[in-house]
Amino acid sequence: MEPPAGPLGQQRLLRPGHARHLPARGRRGRAQGRRRIVGRRARLRRRYRRADQAPPQEQAEGLEQARRIERRRHLGRGRAPPPRLRARQEDQGRRARDPARLRTRGRPRRGAGQRLLRPRPPARPARAGLRGRLDRVVLVHKLREVVAQIGFTRFEAVMPDIDGELTLDVRPAALSREPTWVPAVENRGEGVFLGFSNDAIAAWLRRDRVQARGDQLLKGFDAWAGARRLDNAKFPGLPYLMLHSLAHLLIQAVALECGYAATAISERVYAGAAGHGILLYTGTPGSEGTLGGLVAVGKRIEHYLATALELGRLCSNDPICAQHRPDDRHEERFLHGAACHGCLLIAEPSCERRNELLDRALVVATVDELGAEFFVDP
Template sequence: MTAPANGPLRVGELRPSQLLHTYGVGAVTDLPNLSTMVLGLDHWELQQAAPLTEDRLLAAVRRRLGPQVTTLRTPPYLQETSDPFGDWTRVGVPVALFPRWLRCSREQCGILSPASSGLFELEEHILRPENTRYAHNCYSTGRRRPTAVPARFLVACPAGHMDDFPWQYFVHRGADAPAECTLSLVERGTTGEAANLFVTCSCNDVKARSMAEAMGTRGEQELPACRGHHPHLGTFETCDEKVRTIALGATNSWFASQLRVFSLPRAEEPLAQAVREHWHSLELLAAVPPEAAKMLLPTLACWPELEQYGVEQVWNAVRAEATAKTAAPAQQASDDEEFDLATPEWQAFTALNRYSLPDFTTEPEPVPASASAWLERVVLVHRLREVSALTGFTRIDPPEWLSPEDELIEPAAPLSKEQPTWVPCAELRGEGVFLAFREDRLAEWEKRTDVAARERTLRAAHHTWCLARGIEPRWPGIRYVLLHTFAHALIRQFALECGYGASGIAERVYARSGKRPMAGVLLYTAAPDSEGTLGGLVSLGHHNRLDPVIGQALEEARLCSSDPMCAEHDPRVHGHLHGAACHACLFAAETSCERGNHYLDRALLVETLPGDLGAFLP
């Protein structure tokens, strides 16, 4: 990361995946001595931000943000060298100091003032950027000077705006503050809670004020109206929301709005797959004389991925692809077909043939004997590639956990001042296990009267929940609830067996009735390393190991430590989106669940304490 103050200054490091999931555009990044905010896309330098090819994801992003989006790009990066003053030190994601108010960490001082006031001095550390800090001259000199730490509180609103806490306004209770006065943040107690923190002013006109008065409902009444400030863009806009006080580093200060897809096979051979992935760059060569085309090949941006095959073989593959497209021109897909992210993935995982590609390697596995009555297919996914794109973010309240096909509401906060022409993305590589249910068994279960009764209960709660949030009710179907519950039960058991933490195992649920039915789950784990993961999850997919794992997962789902409260939970009472489910039995981390722990019900999977309420399995 670089801070563009008086030229780029390295202040820390982040992984590419963190720039999408944790510290994306508009997020506050907590460094050892500084607190910064990632600036909008307008400030990013694109020379070292490599384009990433993933047509399905680009189509989905364009549907959400508009047709002006032309590319997906990875964060700007230059290979690190041993030269501490090399060009690589000036390449990175731009950040700016935020919050802009600092506090002296010396207990006897505690002065509170903006960084621009001249009371604090920036100490740059070129060789150790994590040691870059602001220092206060209240005591001694040099490195012994106390560090000026970021102010502990900010204000934000549900519309996505954020601002420095109005310290002067708060302590003077809305009155104008004298120009010569200085503020201090004093702690009177040992707990560190807001009630023990007091803001004082050097003038004698006001008394010290507790930060507890800035919290909750009282804080909304005491604090000024939202200024509509987007610090990452440097803009202000009209806003009617009330601001809320939040602590620095609070998890509700930034929620990512993302889209994710898997890279799917376009051919059975690795070279043909690579040519089709980069066809938008290679198709122009088909009209060029062969000798000239071969000379131009090494100059293309995609050549590093094709170089291993040699110029001659790549040129032959380009000609073969051009001939195939001329003989059978592709039909123009409708917008809905382009945005259908689930169907192509389902077709790839359920294909009868196995794939052996760099980013998609599958192997069919026999179904465990004990599950053959309801499980149709098991596929070991030795290698997969997931690409995710950041499309916006929210504050205070997370974006509703809707499927990509349903989530058409624009996020509250934009990534750039104008409509973005590109979005940042990251790619992960990993492994997984895919399980497909028997369609005949599932369709028969859906027709049962007790299942229909349970669906009416869950659907009524879903309707109440959506109306309370002003969302159009879109029920995912009772099939989805069953498969989602099964995925969560299996994630917990997989985590005990494979060595990965439960938060590192993610799910993808494929559930749809009708003409093109789908019924299956993919449990996978992925990492930003180019080699992916080590095979611990795939090993659990072998039938001799999967059999006891599924059996134990189903047995654990029958009884929860919170029963009978969990098993007898009525979602209609408070408008919840889950039935018999809680943190003790089914809930998973946000990194694992694609629907935020919604649409879960143990009663649909196995018989629970109240009896059989529509259990799919005996």
């Protein structure tokens, strides 16, 4: 145990030779006061040293005895203990009844099997448009990512589908004729997971304007698959596009304050029968990815969600960006709705879909006012 900080602690020690800079009239009194302070510090250090070396039961008895002495001292002077002292005495009494808590200075010990995924119930959102949509927030204090190279491709990359499985539409070239191992790297980091309400997403999909926007995005996807002769390509669905676009907005909003650059934050979008959610994480081969920046973001996620929605409302290329149609064959941006480098596109290593399948009109209202946004203004 350490002596308390303040006028009796080690942080306020008087400097040697301090009395020489004082006037002659107050030097003697100040020197006596300094000797009293130093002597009281020595007594406190001895008391704390003895209490720290004593068994837990004796520590509890010593604190109880000190509490009785302080109370007797104040009662002997004809007055009751002040409220602050009374609160401290009650806290010491609670610690005395729990010796295990006394040894850890009031903090419970972390067990070896303590969970690293800590769910945090979301507080009351700062904006009414978030209520009923955010289901849960999970703080991922430690995360491990394994990246392996399995081959090479040209023109098109092998990307995972919404279930995390690699698509077989693109045929990669193997590293060798008979590969028995592949090069891999293990990254460690942290992250925050946002889970969204399945009922809110189902109600959003039943809206007429959302279905109309989905028809435009589906036509653009079919045109993209036909141009590349991908017969087995499957449209991931509107929930995936909405969550993917929201993840890009969150990465830009979070990177301003979390301590990581936007290029160091990656995404993982979950949109299937098991549920809907977004995982923002970072990982490095060393320990730089576990500094707690994204975990701190999860504790104020409502603020960052509101910031992300504000970023998505207006783009520097509006109204051209907001009025883009995915099925327009003249521009050949079939996998983009209201998305461009001024609003949604981020560094490709951070995106699991190479900056494709994006539309901020599904997240928040834009200047085009399509009425297909998931987060409706109150």
